[in-house]
Amino acid sequence: MRDVYIVGAGQSAYGAFPDESYRSLFAGAFEEAMASAGGVEAADIDEAVVGSLGVGGRQLGLSGPAVTEHIGLHGVPCSRIENACAASGYAVRQAVQAVKSGMADVVLAGGYEVMTDMSGDVGKYWLGVSGETEWERLTGTTFAGVYAQMASAYVDAYDASPDHFSKVAVKNHANGAKNPKAHLGFECSLDDARNAPVVADPLNLYHCCPTSDGAAAVLVASEDVASACDDAVRVAGVGAASDHVGLFQRDSYTTIESSERAATAAYEMAGLGPDDVDFAEVHDCFAIAELLAYEDLGFCERGHAPELVDSGATELGGDLPVNPSGGLKSKGHPIGATGAGQVVEAFKQLTGRAGDRQVAGANVGLTHNVGGSGGAAVVHVLEGGAL
Amino acid sequence: MRDVYIVGAGQSAYGAFPDESYRSLFAGAFEEAMASAGGVEAADIDEAVVGSLGVGGRQLGLSGPAVTEHIGLHGVPCSRIENACAASGYAVRQAVQAVKSGMADVVLAGGYEVMTDMSGDVGKYWLGVSGETEWERLTGTTFAGVYAQMASAYVDAYDASPDHFSKVAVKNHANGAKNPKAHLGFECSLDDARNAPVVADPLNLYHCCPTSDGAAAVLVASEDVASACDDAVRVAGVGAASDHVGLFQRDSYTTIESSERAATAAYEMAGLGPDDVDFAEVHDCFAIAELLAYEDLGFCERGHAPELVDSGATELGGDLPVNPSGGLKSKGHPIGATGAGQVVEAFKQLTGRAGDRQVAGANVGLTHNVGGSGGAAVVHVLEGGAL
Numbered sequence: 001m002r003d004v005y006i007v008g009a010g011q012s013a014y015g016a017f018p019d020e021s022y023r024s025l026f027a028g029a030f031e032e033a034m035a036s037a038g039g040v041e042a043a044d045i046d047e048a049v050v051g052s053l054g055v056g057g058r059q060l061g062l063s064g065p066a067v068t069e070h071i072g073l074h075g076v077p078c079s080r081i082e083n084a085c086a087a088s089g090y091a092v093r094q095a096v097q098a099v100k101s102g103m104a105d106v107v108l109a110g111g112y113e114v115m116t117d118m119s120g121d122v123g124k125y126w127l128g129v130s131g132e133t134e135w136e137r138l139t140g141t142t143f144a145g146v147y148a149q150m151a152s153a154y155v156d157a158y159d160a161s162p163d164h165f166s167k168v169a170v171k172n173h174a175n176g177a178k179n180p181k182a183h184l185g186f187e188c189s190l191d192d193a194r195n196a197p198v199v200a201d202p203l204n205l206y207h208c209c210p211t212s213d214g215a216a217a218v219l220v221a222s223e224d225v226a227s228a229c230d231d232a233v234r235v236a237g238v239g240a241a242s243d244h245v246g247l248f249q250r251d252s253y254t255t256i257e258s259s260e261r262a263a264t265a266a267y268e269m270a271g272l273g274p275d276d277v278d279f280a281e282v283h284d285c286f287a288i289a290e291l292l293a294y295e296d297l298g299f300c301e302r303g304h305a306p307e308l309v310d311s312g313a314t315e316l317g318g319d320l321p322v323n324p325s326g327g328l329k330s331k332g333h334p335i336g337a338t339g340a341g342q343v344v345e346a347f348k349q350l351t352g353r354a355g356d357r358q359v360a361g362a363n364v365g366l367t368h369n370v371g372g373s374g375g376a377a378v379v380h381v382l383e384g385g386a387l
Numbered sequence: 388m389r390d391v392y393i394v395g396a397g398q399s400a401y402g403a404f405p406d407e408s409y410r411s412l413f414a415g416a417f418e419e420a421m422a423s424a425g426g427v428e429a430a431d432i433d434e435a436v437v438g439s440l441g442v443g444g445r446q447l448g449l450s451g452p453a454v455t456e457h458i459g460l461h462g463v464p465c466s467r468i469e470n471a472c473a474a475s476g477y478a479v480r481q482a483v484q485a486v487k488s489g490m491a492d493v494v495l496a497g498g499y500e501v502m503t504d505m506s507g508d509v510g511k512y513w514l515g516v517s518g519e520t521e522w523e524r525l526t527g528t529t530f531a532g533v534y535a536q537m538a539s540a541y542v543d544a545y546d547a548s549p550d551h552f553s554k555v556a557v558k559n560h561a562n563g564a565k566n567p568k569a570h571l572g573f574e575c576s577l578d579d580a581r582n583a584p585v586v587a588d589p590l591n592l593y594h595c596c597p598t599s600d601g602a603a604a605v606l607v608a609s610e611d612v613a614s615a616c617d618d619a620v621r622v623a624g625v626g627a628a629s630d631h632v633g634l635f636q637r638d639s640y641t642t643i644e645s646s647e648r649a650a651t652a653a654y655e656m657a658g659l660g661p662d663d664v665d666f667a668e669v670h671d672c673f674a675i676a677e678l679l680a681y682e683d684l685g686f687c688e689r690g691h692a693p694e695l696v697d698s699g700a701t702e703l704g705g706d707l708p709v710n711p712s713g714g715l716k717s718k719g720h721p722i723g724a725t726g727a728g729q730v731v732e733a734f735k736q737l738t739g740r741a742g743d744r745q746v747a748g749a750n751v752g753l754t755h756n757v758g759g760s761g762g763a764a765v766v767h768v769l770e771g772g773a774l
Binding site for chain 1: 456470474489519629
C-alpha cells in the first residue's frame with residue numbers, strides 16, 4: 001500500500017447563510033483548500049468524492065457532479081456519498097482508498113450541506129432522517145430524543161450528571177470563540193449551559209449542536225505529489241465500521257460500538273494508540289456523544305469520561321485537547337461537511353495554522369465522525385511533519 | 388496495482404413488488420451472489436458499498452448500514468453512493484478501488500431501489516430528480532423530455548428516424564423475454580413499438596424504460612481470493628467521468644461526453660478497444676440513449692448507430708450483442724440497482740450462466756452506466772476465463 005497524505009484543506013464559515021448555496025459554499029471551501037496547498041493545481045485533481053445528506057431540496061440527484069462542475073473541475077469522476085452525518089468522513093476515506101489503489105494521485109474529498117433554509121420547525125425533522133425509520137423516526141422520536149436515551153442510560157450507569165454535559169459545552173464554546181469559522185463562536189458560562197431550556201431530557205439547548213450551512217474540502221494525494229508540496233499531513237490510519245441503525249437493536253446504550261471498532265482499526269493501521277494522540281476532533285452532535293467518544297476512542301476507561309472532563313485534560317491547554325475547533329457544538333454541524341471539516345481542522349493544527357486555538361506541539365491528530373446514532377463511524381489518525 | 392476480480396454476482400427479479408422492501412430485495416440479490424461464489428463466505432466480506440438514489444421514502448439516511456445489517460454483515464464498513472442512475476456502477480468502481488488499495492480483499496458492491504410505491508403520477512417526478520434542478524426539473528421538464536431533446540437533435544443531425552428507436556425496443560424485448568428476472572419480459576413487434584402512445588415526442592412508450600423495484604449485488608475480490616473461487620471475471624478496466632448536469636450547458640445534444648471519456652479511460656486501463664468487446668450492457672433508459680452509446684463507446688462512427696441497428700449486429704445472434712439481458716428497457720431500471728445489475732449480467736455471460744440468452748464465445752464484456760442525462764458515467768471492461 002502506498003502512503004497517502006493530506007496536502008491542502010479548507011472550509012467555508014459554518015452558520016446560517018441565506019445568500020449562499022451548496023455550490024457557493026463548496027466553492028469557498030475549495031478555494032481555501034487550493035490556497036493552502038502549495039504545489040498542487042486544480043488541473044492535477046484526478047477525481048472527487050463528496051459527502052452530503054442532501055435531502056434539503058435543490059439538486060436532489062447528481063449534486064456531486066453539480067458541485068465539481070461549479071468549481072471548474074469539468075469532467076473528473078465525482079460521486080456523492082451519503083452516510084448520514086458521517087458522509088464526508090467516509091468521503092475522505094474513499095479518497096484515501098482511491099490514491100492507495102494507484103488509480104488516482106490527487107483526489108478532492110469534501111462535503112456540503114444547506115440546513116437552515118427550512119421554515120418553521122421543519123428543521124427538527126432534518127436530523128431525524130438519520131434515525132432508524134420504522135421504530136424511531138416514524139414513531140415520533142426526534143434525533144435529540146435518541147441521544148437523550150443514551151444520556152439517560154449513561155447517567156444511570158456511571159458517576160455522571162448533566163453538569164458534565166454542560167462542561168463539555170463550556171469547553172467547546174471556549175474553543176469555538178477562537179475559531180473565526182465557527183457558527184456559534186461565543187463563550188458560554190457554566191450557568192448559561194446549566195440553565196438552558198430542555199430539548200430532550202436530560203439534554204438541554206447547550207447540550208445540542210446547531211444545524212448549520214457549510215462546506216469543507218480536503219486534498220488527498222500520493223507521496224510523490226506530497227513530497228513536492230509545502231505542507232503534508234500523513235494519513236497514518238483509517239478505520240470505519242457500521243452498527244445497527246436503530247439504537248433499540250444494540251446491546252448497549254452507553255457505548256457506540258462502531259466508533260470503538262473504527263478506532264481500533266485506525267490505530268492498528270497507524271501502529272499508534274490513544275496515548276500517542278495529541279488532540280482529537282470528535283463527533284459531539286450532543287454533549288453525551290463527546291463523553292462516549294472519550295471511552296470508545298480509548299482516551300479513558302469505561303465510565304471515566306466524567307472524570308476526564310472534570311480534570312480539564314481535554315481543554316485547549318490540557319494534555320489531550322478535544323475539539324479545539326469548537327466541535328459540532330460551537331463550530332457547527334452542516335451534516336455532509338462535518339467529517340471533512342474535522343480533517344480540515346486537523347490539517348490546520350498539524351501544520352501550525354490554527355491561530356489562537358493552536359494545540360502546542362501537535363504531531364498526531366485523530367478525527368472521529370459518526371453517522372446517525374452510530375450506524376456508521378469513521379476514524380482517521382493523522383501525522384504531521386512526516387515528509 | 389493489484390488485479391481485481393468479480394467472483395460472484397446476483398440480482399433480485401426486477402419489477403413491481405408491493406410486498407418487498409429495499410432490504411428484502413437486496414437480501415435476495417445477496418443470496419444469489421453468495422450462491423454463485425464458490426469459495427467465498429459472508430464472513431470474508433471486509434466492506435460494502437451500495438448505490439441508491441433513495442428519495443422514495445423509507446430509510447432516508449444510512450440505508451447502506453441498514454441493508455448490510457439486514458443481510459447479516461453486522462459491523463462491516465458500509466456507505467451509500469448516489470450518482471443518480473449511475474449510483475451502483477460507481478459503487479462497483481469504488482469496490483474495485485478498495486480492493487486495489489489493499490485495504491480490503493473482498494468487497495460487496497450493489498444497489499437497490501423501490502420505485503413503484505408511489506400513487507398516481509408521482510412516479511414521473513422520480514426520475515426528474517436526476518435532471519438539473521433550476522433549468523430542467525423546476526421548469527417542468529420531465530426526464531423523458533430531456534432525452535426527447537437529444538432524440539430530436541439526433542434525428543435532425545443524422546440519417547435516423549423514430550423507427551430506429553422502435554427497433555432497439557424490439558431487440559431488447561426479444562432478449563428480455565429470455566431473462567426470467569426481467570420486469571417486462573415479453574416480446575414486442577415492430578408495429579407494437581411504432582404505434583405506442585407518445586410520451587415526449589419523438590419518444591413513445593416503447594422508447595422508454597419502466598420504473599422498477601429491484602436490487603443487485605456483486606462480490607469484488609483480490610487475485611488471491613479469486614484464485615480459490617470456482618469462477619472469476621477480471622476487472623480489466625474501469626473508467627468514469629462527469630459532465631455538466633444540465634443538458635443545455637453542453638456543446639452537443641447528440642453525444643454523451645462523459646460516456647466517451649469513461650470508455651476511453653476503461654479501454655486504456657484494459658489495454659483493449661471496442662473491437663475486442665464481445666457483448667455490452669449499455670444504459671438504454673430511453674432508446675436514443677442506446678444509439679448514442681454505440682457511438683460514445685466506439686462501436687461505430689458518429690451518426691452510424693442507425694446503420695448498426697439496421698444491420699442486426701447488436702442482436703443476440705449478431706457480431707456485437709448489446710443488452711442481452713433485455714437492458715433497462717425490458718429487464719427494467721430500478722435506479723440504484725442498474726449499474727451493478729449490468730455487472731451481474733456480464734458475470735453470468737462470462738461464466739456461461741446466461742441460459743437462453745447466452746452470448747456464444749463471450750470473453751470480453753463491457754458495462755456502461757449513465758447518471759442523469761450524462762452528468763456521470765462509468766464503464767467497466769470485464770474479462771472471462773482469466774484465472
